[in-house]
Amino acid sequence: MMHTRIEPATTSLMLAVEYLRAGELVAFPTETVYGLGGDARRDDVVRKIYAAKGRPGNNPVIVHVAEADDAKEYAEHWNGVAERLAKHFWPGPLTMILPRGQKLSAAVSAGRHTVAVRCPKHPVAEALLRAFGGPIAAPSANRSGFTSPTAASHVMAELAGRVPLILDGGPCRIGLESTVIDISSGDVPTVLRPGAVTLEMLREAIGDVQLSIRTVDNNEAAASPGMQDRHYAPRTPACRFNKSQWPAALAWAQQHQPVGLISCDDAVLLAAPHETVRMPEDEFEYARALYGALRELDEKGLKAILVLMPEKNEGVWVAVADRLRRATVELPAAEARR
Ligand code: TXA
Ligand code: MG
Secondary structure, three states: OOOOEEEHHHHHHHHHHHHHHHOOOOEEEEOOOEEEEEEOOOOOHHHHOOOOOHOOOOOEEEOOOOOHHHHHHHHOOOOOHHHHHHHHOOOOOEEEEEOOOOOOOOHOOOOOOEEEEEOOOHHHHHHHHHHHOOOOOOOOOOOOOOOOOOHHHHHHHOOOOOOOOEEEOOOOOOOOEEEEEEEOOOOOEEEEEEOOOOHHHHHHOOOOOOEEEOOOOHHHOOOOOOOOOOOOOOOEEEEEOOOOHHHHHHHHHHOOEEEEEEEEEOOOOOOHHHHHEOOOOOOOHHHHHHHHHHHHHHHHOEEEEEEEEOOOOOOOOHHHHHHHHHHOOOOHHHHOOO
């Protein structure tokens, strides 16, 4: 097993560049989550990324660039919509799906005719991209299917022995993965993954935008082993519930104690031996704290994690609800009906 170093980004940036130039992987901070980066022009390097994450070969990865001009180079077409999105939101937490050009490893596209490109807004990510001088392929720096890392210690917990260097740039400011918008066809631009660049913001910038979240419900998928579309999930079994289901959730917690509870409501709290994480009420603060809270509860050896679904459904709450749905299953129906 390879040794994993964790180093301050301030002093080890050039070391990271050396690793990248040598075709090695480096984990680094962005404003959304930590990424597992490698040279996006090299097939062998992109294959290493898939292997380190245990990521299925049919799930394409995002290519990070220092500026919009670089994105133009890696896309086959760059139209007015791309131009406006870049002007409004780059650098920032927005990923565009564009028709694929020929300069990148085909492996980043996992067999598709498109490529995902993002220009991140984080001093370390920006400095790394500039110093490296090339495109960096970087999925979130977690094992495939599990919670994305929002701190260097999370990357260590996920990828120790699988990446030689983790650049520590402190906690991530946004804490949820970037918004992914598909503008590769002539159709209405489609958000495939909601994020901190919200639907409202996108519509103001480019007009009509639709939301198309692929939801294979975990309950349903569990019926066919190996087909489970589990994402952003803790290792501890996790169930979600609405406030109206609180009595049922409470009963369930007593039968499965101790459980962890993630709540954003003072009327929904559990006492010891359970563990409650009281989440912030602000949408940005909630998003920033979410993955750390899931990870914290996951490490406590609890029987289960219960998540109260926030009731709001606009702005960043859309992204929060999306990640919570993917990280959990519904509270079992028998209990929910009581
Ligand atoms: O915030 C982020 O986007 C972070 C940081 C590191 O930049 N990266 C990240 O990458 O979340 P990853 O690989 O964990 O998620 C990328 C998402 C996946 O859902 C993938 O299926 C989708 O983007 N994606 C990538 N390329 C695509 C393509 N060509 N067409 C459709 N979806 C694509
Ligand atoms: Mg990911």
